Amino acid sequence: MDRESSWAAIERQRLAIAGLLTELTPEEWAAPSLCAGWRVRDVAAHIALTPQPMPLRTLLAAGLRARGDYNRMIDRLTVAHAKHPVAELVSQIRDQAASRRLPGPTNYRNILFDIIVHGQDIAIPLGRTLTTEPAAVAAAATTAAGIGRPIWDAHRLDGLRLRATDIDWEFGAGREIRGPVLALLLLVTGRTALRHELTGDGTDFAIDRLTRSRRAPAPHERAANS
Structure with missing residues (x-):
């Protein structure tokens, strides 16, 4: 956007x-x-x-x-x-x-x-x-995924591939996590409230790492x- x-x-x-x-x-x-x-x-x-x-x-x-x-x-x-x-x-x-x-x-x-x-x-x-616009959420997810210190660990997404199922958006490479882009955005920012909407072999690994990296x-x- x-x-x-x-x-x-x-x-x-x-x-x-x-x-x-x-x-x-x-x-x-x-x-x-x-x-x-x-x-x-x-x-x-x-x-x-x-x-x-x-x-x-x-x-x-x-x-x-x-x-x-x-x-x-x-x-x-x-x-x-x-x-x-x-x-x-x-x-x-x-x-x-x-x-x-x-x-x-x-x-x-x-x-x-x-x-x-x-x-x-x-x-x-x-x-x-609270209604969100997928295109805006995708842009937000791209920004959030690239933010490191002083907010988050800059390497928290290493080895992970995030792929949205409701819009053409993906980030990174490695173990895959799939789901609505809003669920991915929340995960990237250390929130697991929409964990039930995520699938993929990287999901549990990512949740453990990302929630620990958020202060x-x-x-x-x-x-x-x-």
């Missing part, structure tokens, strides 16, 4: 997530998401924060407090923002759905995979359905920021 079609898909996904969030009960807002260590509320806060780039000074200070750990820094900033009222988080997501502002050294390709994955982080554990916020970090 090119830049314009990617931004259009990002806007649609943000609006769809905002719509879903308006339906949630207080219990659902507090429910665990697929994103390790985060509640649905925390994921919503992360989505709301993305189009609101912080000043460089703020980011540097947050990075120092996190001792240079990128994932810890994101966790702390997100949990702090999650203290906003849920109605405000929804409004931020909806009002900034078309925003093209980017946080830090990132690009629209990263934003595309981030919004698709985090939408599923909310929807799947709540038993909700979850430590409990003491969450307690310190709640």
Whole structure:
């Protein structure tokens, strides 16, 4: 997907997530998401924060407090923002759905995979359905599969071939894993919620490796920021 079609898909996904969030009960807002260590509320806060780039000074200070750990820094900033009222988080997501502002050294390709994955982080554990576009998911999967440090182990997909069954998309070489491209995207980002949709001799091997390579916020970090 090119830049314009990617931004259009990002806007649609943000609006769809905002719509879903308006339906949630207080219990659902507090429910665990697929994103390790985060509640649905925390994921919503992360989505709301993305189009609101912080000043460089703020980011540097947050990075120092996190001792240079990128994932810890994101966790702390997100949990702090999650203290906003849920109605405000929804409004931020909806009002900034078309925003093209980017946080830090990132690009629209990263934003595309981030919004698709985090939408599923909310929807799947709540038993909700959040529609995705196969072409956008395939583009997101390509981006996510190529990302290494500081997010994931750069070699986590070595020896694996991912092949989508619902769109013409594949990545890598080696033991094969087949399934819908959304299930593959979630697997690449360390999520096993759609494991039942995957087949192939590389599936169990990949699940073990990919889930171990994904760092979850430590409990003491969450307690310190709640």
